């Protein structure tokens with residue numbers, strides 16, 4: 001048995017008492033408008049993740065790695081940044097994840113009304129709302145079993161039953177959504193196949209319930225089967241959250257991409273269709 005936090009006993013569903021289906025109310029407001037032919041259309045507010053005029057110069061250096069770049073990505077869509085090695089793609093992801101501070105510019109969520117205009121002040125992005133899966137994430141696994149890896153950093157003693165239930169339900173959802181429900185949580189993460197290691201890396205982030213997930217080269221180093229599995233997984237994740245991906249694997253990801261940008265040497269970004 002894993003030397004695990006409290007959540008382990010809660011993650012299996014209690015099947016004996018049938019529960020009514022949970023109703024999840026969308027965090028959006030909608031309005032009805034009548035078209036000329038008399039049909040009613042539903043228009044909804046929506047939210048975009050936005051980077052505005054962002055520049056970054058590492059402390060103690062004289063050259064900007066990123067220069068005045070901006071992007072806007074609608075919620076529940078997938079944006080892909082491509083470009084030459086060393087152009088600054090990973091640096092940008094690290095800033096968005098809150099691992100470094102931009103020299104200038106802002107990173108926020110902006111809500112828009114059905115007329116396409118902002119209808120609220122932008123909300124600065126809190127790092128708790130962002131997950132990041134680094135390139136070769138399996139190199140950062142630090143514990144001896146899958147359960148501990150996913151719940152690493154969770155409160156071990158404090159927290160009442162309510163918090164425990166929330167965490168347990170997040171754990172179950174994360175494990176299930178990446179297709180790890182069939183494996184033992186006692187397994188050593190390092191013994192998993194390449195594709196399953198990537199699934200675990202995704203689950204580690206999903207368990208924090210982020211709104212935005214950043215992925216740096218999610219297909220790198222995987223065989224064709226694992227790559228296809230990860231692409232399928234990303235397709236499903238896009239239904240639930242916003243994904244910003246940095247990758248050189250443009251062909252395999254192209255079917256999923258809603259928006260793309262080329263990062264130029266010198267750290268500038270321009271909106272551009274994928275060259276595939």
Ligand SMILES: Nc1ncnc2c1ncn2[C@@H]1O[C@H](COP(=O)(O)OP(=O)(O)OP(=O)(O)O)[C@@H](O)[C@H]1O
Nearest residue numbers: 058061065083084085086087088089090091092263
């Ligand atoms: N703290 C720092 N100080 C100085 N230079 C840095 C610092 N961090 C990164 N760099 C440089 O910034 C450039 C951009 O690096 P980055 O890893 O963001 O590029 P990338 O586009 O992600 O490349 P790749 O596709 O190879 O992963 C590189 O030349 C890197 O050496």
